[in-house]
Amino acid sequence: MSWANPEYFWLLLVVPFFLGYQVWNYFSGRKAQLTFSSLGKLSDIKGNYRAWLTWATPILYTAAYTFIILSLARPQLQNSTIERSAEGIDIVISIDISSSMLAEDIKPNRLIAAKDVAVDFIDKRISDRIGINVFARESFTVVPPTLDYALVSSLIETIDIGMVRDGTAIGMGLATAINRLRDSETESKVIILLTDGMNNSGEIDPVTAGELASTFNIKVYTIGIGSRGTAPYPIDDPIFGRRYQNVPVEIDEEMLQHIAGITGGRYWRATDLEEFIEVYNEIDQLEQSEVEEIIYIDYEEQYPQYLLSGLLFLLLGFVNERFITRSPLLHP
Template sequence: SLRFSNLNTAKKTEYKRNLPVKEIFAGIRIFAAALLIIAVARPQSGVKGEQVTTQGIDIVLTLDVSSSMLAEDIKPNRIEAAKQVAAEFIKGRKHDRIGLVVFAAEGYTQCPLTIDYSVLLTFLDNVKTGIIDDGTAIGMGLAAAINRLRTSQAKSKVIILLTDGGNNRGEIDPLTAAEAARAFGIKIYTIGAGTRGTALYPVDDPVFGRRYVPMKVDIDESTLQKIADITEASYFRATNAEQLKEIYKEIDKMEKTKIEVKEYTRYSELFYYLAGAALVLLAGAAVFESTKFLIVP
């Protein structure tokens, strides 16, 4: 039959029975049918991935800022060396909350627990001697650190205490503080910083200027060892800057953040893509057959 309103129009258009075209449309229908059959089988594609779960550690660095920390047996001096290795320790941690407590005659929080290490490093850089009345209140420093950790929900809670002397100020005994830490599940790593014997200590003389006087190094290693033992941690002695670096590296190795990796495969249905493609092919073939590729008998 003709699909034109009059015969003259049909005569002006040349039509040929084009068997290759018919074969193409037949092939399209077969291909579309194959897609539908595959779609009915509901094939799926899988994407593999990994889920990483981290369990961070809560750490409070507890630093002695008494005037004796100006001694220069650990270069450039004890307090600056302690700040430098603490900064390196902070930069090397991942996923942990870290805080900073300082103590002399009393203890107070310089920076609460945070994962913003840039802020923490700024607070650390501002630490110096003379910001608190002089003395060495180890128990008070520990109490301030424990107060920051006692409500923590972290799996591991750690205090790293660095001092160059023995407890001579404050209302809280260091061993009592250690018992409290153990009750809260807190480990206390203790570090005694200073050479053995005597160390040069700077004195600013109004007449002769700065001069150095020998100062006896008197670290209460027995108490520091007991604090570590009570809380199932370790005591370290640093007599120079290199040893101090190695101690912090050792603690870093012992207190690693737990990282759990789970592999998974996420599947997606291909049915809709295949069925959609088949329907588009069938519809397209029908439209083209009924319009552009008409065949006049």
């Protein structure tokens, strides 16, 4: 409910003064002209209904005045209709699932952190088609670009080490993602490539794949994940159980920067979970869908029912005053 002319509410300040005047008028009216030696017998006389209805007159007039003022303030019901159209982005997240992603320099380990942060990123998107592919020695598509975010998030949880032979074929992972986007008709196509190592397998050179992405007007954001120096890597020993070995972190940052540069993207190095989350936040800000909203507002006038109520109370007050009680309150 909204009010088109709320300034009329100031007129309601008259109401307490009017009621106060009626009370003062009643108690300061003329005294009785008849004198009785005793009022004992008069106390047994039952009151007349007109005596009670005397007070109804100012109350009815007050209600009439109030409702008429409310009608002048023009109460309205506001109905809004929003038409929203969005030009979405096609995004493929390409995740390294080589065994080195089990390193725990990013808790609980690199792969779990990569999956969790990717799910949070997907939850923020509005109208973008998002797909997932993974790579180690080979690469395959987990889910092609889709608007079914629940499906994408659930399939991300199934990603694990050992789904393909071990290795790091960055070029193959990038090429698989390109293959999913090359026929897309959207203006903006993006690949988020995540790896923690150096290309050591696969038939496609990563830089060649980057040049192919540039040909198809696909922007590639590259992320190197892992601390600097060494990282604790879990080893399950059949005799001594799980132990940790510090392994060197080797990320081909120069190559990742080159791929991002030739496609118009950017490269980030995430050495801990906070930096990793911030990287995805930056990508989320850089790649925003264009959303256009048209808002239609329809107002439904409610003042007639307030005006009719006010006129009804006014009529009842007039009838009560003139024909039923001949109320003394309004006329001392």
